[in-house]
Amino acid sequence: MKRGTHQRNAIRKALLNAGRPLSVNEVFALAQNEVAGLGIATVYRNLKALQLEELIVQVDLPGQPPRWEKAPERHHHHFLCRTCDKLSEIQDCPEGLRHLLPEGYTLEEHDILLRGQCDTCTRVTNSYANRK
Amino acid sequence: MKRGTHQRNAIRKALLNAGRPLSVNEVFALAQNEVAGLGIATVYRNLKALQLEELIVQVDLPGQPPRWEKAPERHHHHFLCRTCDKLSEIQDCPEGLRHLLPEGYTLEEHDILLRGQCDTCTRVTNSYANRK
DNA sequence: ACGTTAATGATAATCTATTATCAATAGTAG
DNA sequence: CTACTATTGATAATAGATTATCATTAACGT
Numbered sequence: 363m364k365r366g367t368h369q370r371n372a373i374r375k376a377l378l379n380a381g382r383p384l385s386v387n388e389v390f391a392l393a394q395n396e397v398a399g400l401g402i403a404t405v406y407r408n409l410k411a412l413q414l415e416e417l418i419v420q421v422d423l424p425g426q427p428p429r430w431e432k433a434p435e436r437h438h439h440h441f442l443c444r445t446c447d448k449l450s451e452i453q454d455c456p457e458g459l460r461h462l463l464p465e466g467y468t469l470e471e472h473d474i475l476l477r478g479q480c481d482t483c484t485r486v487t488n489s490y491a492n493r494k
Numbered sequence: 495m496k497r498g499t500h501q502r503n504a505i506r507k508a509l510l511n512a513g514r515p516l517s518v519n520e521v522f523a524l525a526q527n528e529v530a531g532l533g534i535a536t537v538y539r540n541l542k543a544l545q546l547e548e549l550i551v552q553v554d555l556p557g558q559p560p561r562w563e564k565a566p567e568r569h570h571h572h573f574l575c576r577t578c579d580k581l582s583e584i585q586d587c588p589e590g591l592r593h594l595l596p597e598g599y600t601l602e603e604h605d606i607l608l609r610g611q612c613d614t615c616t617r618v619t620n621s622y623a624n625r626k
Numbered sequence: 627a628c629g630t631t632a633a634t635g636a637t638a639a640t641c642t643a644t645t646a647t648c649a650a651t652a653g654t655a656g
Numbered sequence: 657c658t659a660c661t662a663t664t665g666a667t668a669a670t671a672g673a674t675t676a677t678c679a680t681t682a683a684c685g686t
Contacts, residue, residue, distance in 0.1 A: 363631095363632080363683095363684080363685085364632080365631095365632055365633065365682085365683045365684075366683075366684095367632090367633060367634080367682080367683070369633080369634070370633085386673085386674090399634095399635075400634090400635085401634065401635040401636065401637095402635090402636095402674095403634080403635065403636080403637085403674090403675080403676090404633080404634055404635070406673090406674065406675075407633085407634085407675090408633095410675095422556035422557035423556055424554035424555055424556050424605055424607075425554035425560065427672085427673065427674095428557065439594070441595065441596075441599065444602065450596075452594050452595070452596075453594075454593070454594045455594075456588040456589075456590065456591060456594070457588075458588065459588060459606075459608060461586075462571070462584050462585075462586045462587075462588070462608065463573065463584070463608065463610075464573075464582075464584075464613065465613065466612075466613030466616055466617070467573065467610060467611065467612055467613055467616060468610040468611040468616045468619075469608055469609075469610045470576065470609055470610035470611070471608075471609045471610065472606065472607065472608050472609065473556055473605070473606070473607040473609070474591075474604065474605070474606050474607075475556075475604065475605040475606075476591060476594065476595065476601055476603075476604050477601075477602055477603045477604065477605070478595075478599060478600040478601045478602035478603065479599065479600040479602070480598075480599055481596065481597065481598030481599055484598055484599060484600045485598065487600075495653095495654080495655085495661095495662080496662080497652085497653050497654075497661095497662055497663065498653075498654095499652080499653070499662090499663065499664080501663080501664070502663085518643085518644090531664095531665075532664090532665085533664065533665040533666065533667095534644095534665090534666095535644090535645080535646090535664080535665065535666080535667085536663080536664055536665070538643095538644065538645075539645090539663085539664085542645095559642080559643065559644095
C-alpha cells in the first residue's frame with residue numbers, strides 16, 4: 363500500500379505552494395528545507411509518482427530540462443525570465459492561432475513561451491539604468 | 495585557410511534546400527545521399543561552423559534535441575507534425591502578445607510551436623476514417 | 627509494540643546527445 | 657605536381673539528466 367512519507371509530503375507541498383513550475387533542483391532545494399538529508403533520487407521518484415497520480419504535470423521548455431507544476435485547472439502558457447530563470451504562469455492565450463496554419467493542416471495543440479524579464483528583474487535593471 | 499569539401503557542400507545544400515528545419519539525423523541522411531561514407535561527426539562539426547558563419551540557426555523545441563534551419567529572413571514560428579515529426583515553418587505571428595504579460599514584466603522574445611498534423615498526414619488520417 | 631515491506635539515500639549505471647582524439651585523406655597555394 | 661595542413665571518419669570520451677541497485681529506514685495494519 364502507498365505510504366505517506368515526510369519526503370513525499372515536502373515535495374508535493376513545494377510544488378503546490380510554488381505557484382509556478384519548478385525545476386527538479388528547485389523542488390530538491392525547497393523540499394530539503396523541510397526534510398534534512400533528502401536525496402535527489404527521491405525527488406525524481408516522487409515527481410514521476412505525482413505525475414501518475416495526475417497531481418502534477420511536466421512542463422517542457424525549448425533547450426532546457428523539464429520543469430514541474432501543479433496539474434493546471436485551465437489552459438495557460440508561461441513566461442521565462444532571462445535573468446533569474448524563473449518560469450511563471452501566463453493566464454491568457456492569443457486568439458486565432460488556427461488561422462496561422464497552412465491549408466490542409468490540423469491544429470491540435472500549441473506551446474507559447476514568452477521570454478524577457480519578470481517584474482523583479484525589470485525593476486532591478488531599471489534602477490541600474492537610472493543611476494548617473 | 496577554409497576549404498570547400500564535398501561534405502560541407504552536401505550538408506549546406508541539405509539545409510538550404512530543405513525549406514524546413516532539419517534534425518541532425520535528417521541532415522546526416524540527406525547529405526549521405528551526396529557523399530557516401532559521410533561521418534556523423536562531420537555533420538556536427540559543419541553545423542557548428544555554418545552557425546558561426548550565420549548561414550544557419552539552431553531551432554530549440556520543447557523536449558527534443560535541436561534542429562537546424564537556413565538563417566531566416568523574417569521572424570517566424572514552427573509547426574510540428576505529431577505523426578511524421580517533421581517541423582515546418584509558419585509565416586504569420588499573432589498580435590498583442592505583450593498584453594498577455596503581467597504588470598511590470600518586460601517582453602523580449604517569444605516562441606510559438608503549433609502542433610498537430612501536417613497536410614500529408616491529415617489526408618492519410620482522413621482517408622482511414624472514411625473507410626467503412 | 628511488532629512485523630512486513632514500501633520508501634529512502636547514496637551512488638553506480640544508463641541513456642542520449644555531442645565533442646574530442648588521431649591517423650588518414652584530400653583541398654589548394656605555389 | 658608537391659607539400660602543407662585543414663578536414664574527415666571512426667570511435668572513444670564526455671556531459672548532463674535520469675534511472676537502477678541495494679542495504680537501511682520507517683510507515684502503518686494488526
